[in-house]
Amino acid sequence: MYQYIKGIVEEVNIDFIVVECNGIGYRINTSQNTIYQVKKGDEIKIYTKLIVREDDMSICGFKTQEELKMFELLNSVSKIGPKVALSILSFAEPRRLGAFILSEDIASLSKAPGVGKKTAERMILELKDKIDKHNVDFEQTLLTxxxxxxxxxxxxxxxxxxxxxxxxxxxxxxxxxxxxxxxxxxxxxxxxxxxxx
Structure with a gap:
């Protein structure tokens, strides 16, 4: 529904920001990575995803399209909802997550909040073949x-x-x-x- 929202940052909180656009304040749930890049008073363009549930509607948004793509990939994994996906993106940037997934680094993925060994294995199983397909920037090796x-x-x-x-x-x-x-x-x-x- 919303591709992006462009406006002024009115609030910056621990897990969401408020962006005012044409007199409307949009509460946008986001990751620590995005929060780190914005401050109150900034004019920003934030890429968004509308989340619709039976009892709630919310907007998740990110400073970069890369982070939005990774959020959508994470959210597509069974048993990973928007809240856990945001926690994972707060744990590591998209390119590092891509590297962990492609190198099947279960130990590193398991350190993300809300992710245990089984969830990490599921992430690798369901996303390994999708990283390249969705053109997510990543580091192919973590060995240097x-x-x-x-x-x-x-x-x-x-x-x-x-x-x-x-x-x-x-x-x-x-x-x-x-x-x-x-x-x-x-x-x-x-x-x-x-x-x-």
Missing amino acids: SSNKNVLEMDEAVQALVALGYSLAEAKDAANKCKKECCDTEGLIKKCLMYLMK
């Missing part, structure tokens, strides 16, 4: 040292968010402390020291 560093940063950021820090604070700390550490545990400790200054 640079990608290993990215994974360690992702894990550190998620740990900091779980401790109560915002995604923006966690990413900022991880970026500033990454050169001083050689593993995830060390990075988390350095980030906590940085954030408590």
Whole structure:
């Protein structure tokens, strides 16, 4: 029904934003990745998906078409609804999720909120053949040292968010402390020291 909504960001909350367009405020459920990229007062174009249920209608929206495509793929997996799909997209960006799925990385997918081993296996089974078909940008390998560093940063950021820090604070700390550490545990400790200054 709605391809996208273009307007001014009026509110930014932990799991949704409000965009005003022609005098109407649209509550748009979204991921931490999108929330991290917007701030109140921004004029944005947000790509949307209308979710219709028997007792509710809601809008999910994303800053990029890539994230919207991945949301639609995740939402197509049996037993993964919009809420869990948004949690997964808050856990990792679409290109990393694509890499996890294509490399059948059950361990990494299982770390996403609301995803256990069985759900991770189901995601791989149902989406592995769809990633290329839907032209989702992805990394084909996670074996290089640079990608290993990215994974360690992702894990550190998620740990900091779980401790109560915002995604923006966690990413900022991880970026500033990454050169001083050689593993995830060390990075988390350095980030906590940085954030408590």
